[in-house]
Amino acid sequence: xxxxxxxxxxxxxxxxxxxxxxxxxxxxxxxxxxxxxxxxxxxxxxxxxxxxxxxxxxxxxxxxxxxxxxxxxxxxxxxxxxxxxxxxxxxxxxxxxxxxxxxxxxxxxxxxxxxxxxxxxxxxxxxxxxxxxxxxxxxxxxxxxxxxxxxxxxxxxxxxxxxxxxxxxxxxxxxxxxxxxxxxxxxxxxxxxxxxxxxxxxxxxxxxxxxxxx
Amino acid sequence: xxxxxxxxxxxxxxxxxxxxxxxxxxxxxxxxxxxxxxxxxxxxxxxxxxxxxxxxxxxxxxxxxxxxxxxxxxxxxxxxxxxxxxxxxxxxxxxxxxxxxxxxxxxxxxxxxxxxxxxxxxxxxxxxxxxxxxxxxxxxxxxxxxxxxxxxxxxxxxxxxxxxxxxxxxxxxxxxxxxxxxxxxxxxxxxxxxxxxxxxxxxxxxxxxxxxxxxxxxxxxxxxxxxxxxxxxxxxxxxxxxxxxxxxxxxxxxxxxxxxxxxxxxxxxxxxxxxxxxxxxxxxxxxxxxxxxxxxxxxxxxxxxxxxxxxxxxxxxxxxxxxxxxxxxxxxxxxxxxxxxxxxxxxxxxxxxxxxxxxxxxxxxxxxxxxxxxxxxxxxxxxxxxxxxxxxxxxxxxxxxxxxxxxxxxxxxxxxxxxxxxxxxxxxxxxxxxxxxxxxxxxxxxxxxxxxxxxxxxxxxxxxxxxxxxxxxxxxxxxxxxxxxxxxxxxxxxxxxxxxxxxxxxxxxxxxxxxxxxxxxxxxxxxxxxxxxxxxxxxxxxxxxxxxxxxxxxxxxxxxxxxxxxxxxxxxxxxxxxxxxxxxxxxxxxxxxxxxxxxxxxxxxxxxxxxxxxxxxxxxxxxxxxxxxxxxxxxxxxxxxxxxxxxxxxxxxxxxx
Numbered sequence: 001x002x003x004x005x006x007x008x009x010x011x012x013x014x015x016x017x018x019x020x021x022x023x024x025x026x027x028x029x030x031x032x033x034x035x036x037x038x039x040x041x042x043x044x045x046x047x048x049x050x051x052x053x054x055x056x057x058x059x060x061x062x063x064x065x066x067x068x069x070x071x072x073x074x075x076x077x078x079x080x081x082x083x084x085x086x087x088x089x090x091x092x093x094x095x096x097x098x099x100x101x102x103x104x105x106x107x108x109x110x111x112x113x114x115x116x117x118x119x120x121x122x123x124x125x126x127x128x129x130x131x132x133x134x135x136x137x138x139x140x141x142x143x144x145x146x147x148x149x150x151x152x153x154x155x156x157x158x159x160x161x162x163x164x165x166x167x168x169x170x171x172x173x174x175x176x177x178x179x180x181x182x183x184x185x186x187x188x189x190x191x192x193x194x195x196x197x198x199x200x201x202x203x204x205x206x207x208x209x210x211x212x213x214x
Numbered sequence: 215x216x217x218x219x220x221x222x223x224x225x226x227x228x229x230x231x232x233x234x235x236x237x238x239x240x241x242x243x244x245x246x247x248x249x250x251x252x253x254x255x256x257x258x259x260x261x262x263x264x265x266x267x268x269x270x271x272x273x274x275x276x277x278x279x280x281x282x283x284x285x286x287x288x289x290x291x292x293x294x295x296x297x298x299x300x301x302x303x304x305x306x307x308x309x310x311x312x313x314x315x316x317x318x319x320x321x322x323x324x325x326x327x328x329x330x331x332x333x334x335x336x337x338x339x340x341x342x343x344x345x346x347x348x349x350x351x352x353x354x355x356x357x358x359x360x361x362x363x364x365x366x367x368x369x370x371x372x373x374x375x376x377x378x379x380x381x382x383x384x385x386x387x388x389x390x391x392x393x394x395x396x397x398x399x400x401x402x403x404x405x406x407x408x409x410x411x412x413x414x415x416x417x418x419x420x421x422x423x424x425x426x427x428x429x430x431x432x433x434x435x436x437x438x439x440x441x442x443x444x445x446x447x448x449x450x451x452x453x454x455x456x457x458x459x460x461x462x463x464x465x466x467x468x469x470x471x472x473x474x475x476x477x478x479x480x481x482x483x484x485x486x487x488x489x490x491x492x493x494x495x496x497x498x499x500x501x502x503x504x505x506x507x508x509x510x511x512x513x514x515x516x517x518x519x520x521x522x523x524x525x526x527x528x529x530x531x532x533x534x535x536x537x538x539x540x541x542x543x544x545x546x547x548x549x550x551x552x553x554x555x556x557x558x559x560x561x562x563x564x565x566x567x568x569x570x571x572x573x574x575x576x577x578x579x580x581x582x583x584x585x586x587x588x589x590x591x592x593x594x595x596x597x598x599x600x601x602x603x604x605x606x607x608x609x610x611x612x613x614x615x616x617x618x619x620x621x622x623x624x625x626x627x628x629x630x631x632x633x634x635x636x637x638x639x640x641x642x643x644x645x646x647x648x649x650x651x652x653x654x655x656x657x658x659x660x661x662x663x664x665x666x667x668x669x670x671x672x673x674x675x676x677x678x679x680x681x682x683x684x685x686x687x688x689x690x691x692x693x694x695x696x697x698x699x700x701x702x703x704x705x706x707x708x709x710x711x712x713x714x715x716x717x718x719x720x721x722x723x724x725x726x727x728x729x730x731x732x733x734x735x736x737x738x739x740x741x742x743x744x745x746x747x748x749x750x751x752x753x754x755x756x757x758x759x760x761x762x763x764x765x766x767x768x769x770x771x772x773x774x775x776x777x778x779x780x781x782x783x784x785x786x787x788x789x790x791x792x793x794x795x796x797x798x799x800x801x802x803x804x805x806x807x808x809x810x811x812x813x814x815x816x817x818x819x820x821x822x823x824x825x826x827x828x829x830x831x832x833x834x835x836x837x838x839x840x841x842x843x844x845x846x847x848x849x850x851x852x853x854x855x856x857x858x859x860x861x862x863x864x865x866x867x868x869x870x871x
Contacts, residue, residue, distance in 0.1 A: 008747040011818065011826075011841045011848040018837025026836045027827075043748065101831040103824035106582065144575060144821045148584040172585075 001025050001034040005045035013040055027101045027110030029138045029209040030178070035073040041065045077132040077185075080192070080210035081110055086127070092120030094202075102207045104140035105175025111207040113142055114194050118152075118202050121195040128187040132214030135160070135190070137179040140170055142205035147172040152201035156208055157193040169197065183212065229349055232358060233342045240338035240365050240374075248330055248375025250730040252761030253784035257377050260307050261314070261329045263299040264377065268311025270551070283555045290552035291560070300560075301567040302379065304550050305416035306332060310377045326791065329377040337374035340385035340678070341365050347392050348682050351644050352689060355707060359714040360685035363608075364678050366721035369600050369670050372732035379418040380671040386414035387424065387675035390538070391651055394428050397534045398641035408537035412545020419568050420672065424538075426654040431647045432535055435640035442624075442631040534637065573665045575821035580750025582820045587662035593673050594656070599740040599751060600670050601680060604720035606739070609680040612687030616645045648683070652676035669752055688714050731759050731844040743845040750820075757781040757817045759842060759849040764793045766840045766852060770813060773854070775801035777814035779825055808832045812855040818848050829853050 002021055004013035014021065017040070031037060031049035039050050042064055053069035060066075080087075084099050096114035104111070116122040139156040141147050153171040157164050158181060165181035190212075196204035270289040273279030292298050299307070309332035318328040344364045349357030365371065374381040393407030414421035529536060547553045553560050575584045578592055598606065620643075631639060655676035658664040670677075692710035696702070728735035733754040736746030747753065757780030767776065778785045778800050788794035801811035808814055808825075809832050816825045830836045838851035 006748055008753075008818075008847060011838055011851045012843070012846075014836050015838050015841045015851075018835065021836050023830060023834065023836065026830065043744065045748075101827050103827050106820055106823050108823075108827045108830065144582065144584075144824055148573065148575060151585065 001028070001031065001036070001049075002038045002040060003031070003047040003049045005039065005041040005047040006043060007047075009042060009045075023101060024110055027108045029109070029136065029211055032071070032136070033074055033076055033211065033213070035071060037069040037071070039065075039067040039069055041067070075132065075214040076211045077130045077214050078126075078212035080126060080129075080137075080190075080208070081112055083126055083129065084112055087112075087124050088127070089114070089122060089124045091122040092117035093122050097122070097124055100142070100207065102142035102205070103144060104142050104207050106144070107176060109138065109140070109142075109176060109207060109209060111138075111142070111209045112192075113205055113207045115203060115205055116194055116196040116201075118196050118204075119199050121193050123191050123193050125189060125191040127189050129190045129212060130186075131160075131183040131188055131190070131212045132185055133183060134213045135165070135181045135183045135210060136213055137166065137192075137208055137210035138176050139168060139179065139206065139208040140174065140176045141172055142207040146203045146205055150201065150203050152196065152198040152204065154201070154204045154206045155193075155195040155197050156206065157195075158210070159191040159193060160188050185214065229346070229354060229357075232354070233345055236341050236345055236358075236361050236365075237338045240341040241334055243365070244334045244337055244371060244374045245327070245331075247371065247729050248334065249324075249327065251372065251375055252730070252758040252781075253326070253787050254376055254378060254756035254758045255780060255783050256756060258783040258787060259299055260302070260379075261310060261377055263304075264307035264309075264311030264329065265314060266298065266311070267304050267308040268315050271308065271312070272315065281551075286551040286554060290550070295563070295567050300552055301564060303416045303418065303546070303564070304552075305413060306336075306377070306379050306382045306418075308549075324791075326787070330375055333377055333381050334375060336382040336385040337365075340381075340388060343385070343388055343392050344678055344682065347388075347395070347644075348685055352686055355710045355714065356685045356689045359688055359710075359718060360678075360682045362714075362718045363605050363681040363684050363721055366718065366725045367601060367605070367677060367681070368725045368728035368732045368735040370674060370677060371725050372729065372735075373671055373674065380674055383414060383418035383420060384674045384678065386410060386417050387421065387651070387655070388678050390414050390421075390424055391427060391647060394534060394538065395641065395644055395647055397537070398637050401533065404533050404537040405541065407534070408539075408541025409545050411538040411542035412549070415542055415546040416549040419565065420655070420675070422565070423654045423658070426657070427647065427650045428535065428538065430654075431643070431650050432532075432640060435643050435646065436636045438643075439631060439636040439639040531637065534640075571665060575819070576665075576669070576755075577750055577752045577820040584821075588659075588664065590660045590662055593659040593670075593676075596670050596751070597656075597673075597677070597680070599736050599746065599749075601677065601737065602721040602724045603738040604717045605681065605684045606737070608684035608687040608691075608717050610683075610687070611691060612683035612685065612689075614687075615690045616683060616686055620645060648679040652679040669755075684717065685714075688717055727845075731762070731849060733758065734844045734847060734849060743847045747847045753818055753820075753847065754849060755819065757784065759844070760784070760815060760817060761788070761793065763815060763840060763842045763850045763852055764788060766842075767798070767813065767815070768793070768795055770854065773798060773813040775799055775811045775813075777801050777808045777811035777829070779815050780817040780822070781815070804828070805832070814853045814855075816851045816853075818850065826851065 002013070002017050004010045025034070028034075031053075037050055037053055039047055041047070050067075050069045053071040056068045056070050058065060058067040081099055084097065087097070089097050094115040094117045097112050098114075099110070100113040101108055101110050102113055103109075112124065114122050114124065135158065137156070137158060139154075141154055151172050153169055155167070155169045156179070158166040158179060160181070160183065165183075166179040168177045168179050170177045190210075192208060192210065194206040194208070196202070196206070266289055270279055270285070274281055279285050290298050290304065291300050295301060310329045313331045314325060314328040317323050317331060318325050323331070341361045341364055345357045345361035347357075348360035370381070370384070390407055390411045393403050393410050397404035397407045411421070411424060414424060547557055573584045573586070575582055577583070578589065579595070583589075601609075634642070656673045659673060689710055692713045693706055695713065696706040696709040724735070724737065731754070733752075733756070734743050734746070736743055736749075736751060740746045740749055740751065760778070760781035767773075776785075776798050781788070782800055782803065785794065785800045789796050789798075798813075801807040805828055808828050814829045814833070816822060816829065833853055833855045835853070835856055837853075839854045840852040841848050842850040842852075
C-alpha cells in the first residue's frame with residue numbers, strides 16, 4: 001500500500017504512483033491488513049495510516065521522503081463488502097444495499113451502503129460468515145451533500161448469534177467510525193443493523209465495511 | 215508666472231494628475247490580468263442575465279419593448295427565487311451587458327473582456343477614491359501609498375477583473391462613505407452620497423450594512439461632541455457661537471469685566487456686535503442676521519425663531535443622514551425595474567433569499583463547514599492569511615498610531631471641540647468612520663450564523679480600511695526614520711517614498727505571483743499556498759482554475775465527451791473562445807455524466823473529493839493523467855478513462871421496418 005502526506009498532495013502522488021494503488025486499497029477499511037506501507041511525504045508530514053507501524057528504511061529524494069513501514073501481518077477471513085451478494089437484507093429499506101466506493105468523512109471507502117427509512121432499521125445478515133479472532137468494522141454517513149442537508153445521525157449494531165457485540169452512533173461530522181469486537185473463530189451468522197435515527201432522518205446513506213480478522 | 219502662482223497651480227493639478235495616473239494604472243493592470251483568468255461559475259450567470267437586462271433597456275429606449283409589468287417580469291423577475299437572477303440587484307449585470315453590446319469588437323475587446331470592463335473601471339475608480347480620501351486626511355504621499363496597496367491585494371485584484379459584484383461593491387461601499395464624509399462639510403456631497411448609496415444597493419445586498427457604518431459614526435460623533443461640550447458654561451477659552459436666523463435682531467449685550475482678549479464678533483444685517491474679551495451676554499435673537507460671536511459668553515442665548523424654522527434647520531443639520539436615506543432607496547428602485555411593481559414585496563423576496571441562503575461547503579482550518587455555528591473568527595483569520603504580510607504589518611502600525619492619536623486628541627482637544635460644530639467634529643473623525651466600515655463589513659461573520667461561503671470576498675469592503683491604515687503606518691515609520699537623522703540632506707518625503715516603495719513592492723510581487731489562481735493565494739504568515747493547504751484553508755471556488763488545464767485537455771486525442779465538474783457552466787464559453795475543443799461536449803452532471811465521459815476533471819475542494827471517488831469507480835483507476843498545481847498545491851486533476859474492455863457486441867437481427 002502507498003500513502004501520501006500531507007493529504008493535499010494526494011493527487012500528485014496518485015498521478016505518479018496511482019497505477020500501483022488498486023481501488024480496494026484506496027478504499028480500505030483501515031491500514032491494518034497491509035503488512036508493508038510505503039509512505040511518500042513532503043514538508044515533514046505524516047499520514048495517520050502509519051501510526052503503530054515500524055519504519056524500516058527511509059530515503060530522501062530532493063525533498064520527497066520515502067519510508068517503508070512494516071506491521072504484523074493479519075489474515076482476513078471474511079470481507080463483508082465482498083460477501084454482499086450472499087447477504088440477506090430485511091426491514092425498512094429505502095435504498096440498497098449496494099457495494100459502493102463512497103466518500104465518508106472526506107475519504108474513500110469501499111463499503112456496503114444502505115438507506116433505511118427514517119427512524120427505521122435495516123438488517124443485513126451474512127449467514128455463516130467465517131470469523132477469526134476479531135471483527136473490525138468502519139461505518140459512517142456517505143455523501144457530503146446529503147450530510148449537509150439532513151443533519152440526523154445513523155446507527156450501526158453488529159449482532160453475532162443473536163447478541164449485539166458492537167454499536168456505534170455516528171453523526172454528520174463524525175466521519176469514519178471504527179467498531180471492533182472479539183469473536184470466536186468459526187462460522188457464524190453476522191447481522192449488521194443499520195438505523196436512520198430520528199423521524200427526519202431521510203437519505204441516511206449508511207456505509208459500512210467489515211472484516212473478520214485472524 | 216511667478217513662483218507662488220506656479221506653486222498653487224501645481225498643488226491644484228498634481229493630485230488630479232496622480233489620480234488620473236492611478237486610474238489608468240489600475241485599469242490597465244487589472245484589465246490585462248483578467249485575460250489570463252478563467253471564467254467563474256457564477257460569472258456565467260451574471261453575464262447571461264446582463265445581456266438580457268441590456269436587451270430590455272435598449273429595447274425600451276428604442277421603443278421596441280414596452281415598459282409593462284409583463285415585459286419587466288419576463289426580463290427581470292419571475293415566480294421562482296432565482297428566476298432571471300432576480301436574487302441579485304441588476305446594476306453591475308446591466309452595465310456588463312451594455313458594455314458587451316457596445317464595446318465588444320472595437321479596439322480588439324473580446325466578448326469576455328467587454329463583460330468585465332465595468333467592474334474593471336469601477337475598481338480603478340476605487341483606487342482613485344482611496345487616493346483622494348487619504349490625501350485629504352494624511353497628505354499626498356500617504357494617499358498614493360494607500361491607493362497602491364489597495365490595488366495590490368492579490369485576492370481583491372483577482373475579483374476586480376470578474377464580471378461579478380464583489381469588486382464593484384467595494385468601490386460603491388467606499389464611495390458612499392467618502393461622499394458621506396465629504397457631505398459633513400458640503401451639502402452637494404450629501405446628495406452624492408445618497409445616489410452612490412443607491413448604486414451600492416443596486417450592486418450587491420451587503421450594501422444594506424452601510425447604515426451600520428454611517429449611523430453609528432454620525433450618532434456616535436454627535437454624542438461625543440455633546441459630551442465633550444457639556445459643562446462648558448464656565449469656559450477655559452474662546453467660544454464660537456454661530457446663530458443663523460431670519461429677521462431683525464434685537465439683541466442686548468451686556469459686557470462686564472475687563473476686555474483682555476482679541477476675539478471678534480460680526481452681525482451681518484441690521485446691527486453689529488463687536489466685542490472683545492470676556493463677555494457676559496443675554497441675547498434675544500429674533501432677526502435674520504447671522505451673528506458670529508467669538509467672545510467668551512458667560513450668559514445665555516435665546517433664539518425665538520419659529521418651530522418650523524428650527525425643524526428645517528434640524529433637517530438641514532442632519533441632512534448627511536437624510537439624503538442617503540431618501541436617495542439611496544429611490545436610486546435602487548430607479549435602476550431595478552423589477553422593483554417598479556410591488557416594490558415592498560420584491561425587496562422582501564430579494565433580501566429573504568440571502569437571509570435564508572443555503573450553507574455552502576467551505577473548508578476553514580481543516581474542517582468542512584456547512585452548518586451553523588460557524589467559527590466567529592473566520593473573517594479575522596482569513597484576512598490575516600490573505601492580505602500581504604507587509605501590508606498587514608503596516609496596517610497594524612497605522613491602526614496603533616491612529617488609535618493613539620485619536621486618544622490623545624480626545625484628551626487634549628477639548629478646546630477645539632468648543633469651537634466646532636457637531637458636523638465638523640464628525641468630519642474630523644474619519645478614522646473612526648474607516649474603522650466602523652471594517653467592523654460593519656466583517657461584523658455579520660462574527661455572529662456564527664452567517665455562511666462563510668466565498669471567504670474574503672464577502673467582507674472585501676473592509677479591506678481598504680486596512681490599506682489606508684497601512685499607508686498611515688508607513689508614513690509614521692517614515693517620519694520616525696527621518697527623525698533619526700534630521701540633518702540628512704534628504705527630507706521626510708524621500709524617506710516616505712523609500713519605505714512606501716518597499717511595502718508596495720512586496721505587495722506587488724505577491725499580487726503578481728498569485729495570479730491567475732489568486733483564490734488559492736495565502737500570504738507569508740500562512741506559509742504561502744502550501745501553508746494554506748497545510749492549515750486546511752479553502753483552496754478555491756467557482757471552478758475558475760480549470761482554464762489552466764484546458765491546454766492539456768485540448769491536447770488529448772480520441773476523447774469524445776468530458777465530465778467538466780464545476781466548470782460545466784463555463785464549458786461552452788471555453789469552447790467559443792477556442793480554449794476547449796468544440797468537438798468535446800460536456801457529458802452532463804454527476805455520476806451519469808461521469809459514466810458517459812472518457813475524460814473527466816475534478817476541481818479540488820474538500821467537499822469535491824466525492825467527485826474524485828465517483829470517477830475512480832467509473833474509470834476503474836485512481837490515477838489522474840494531469841494535475842494542475844499552483845505553487846505545488848493541486849488545483850485540478852484530469853482523468854482519462856482507460857481503454858474499455860468491451861464485451862463483443864451481439865449481432866442483432868435487423869428489426870422489421
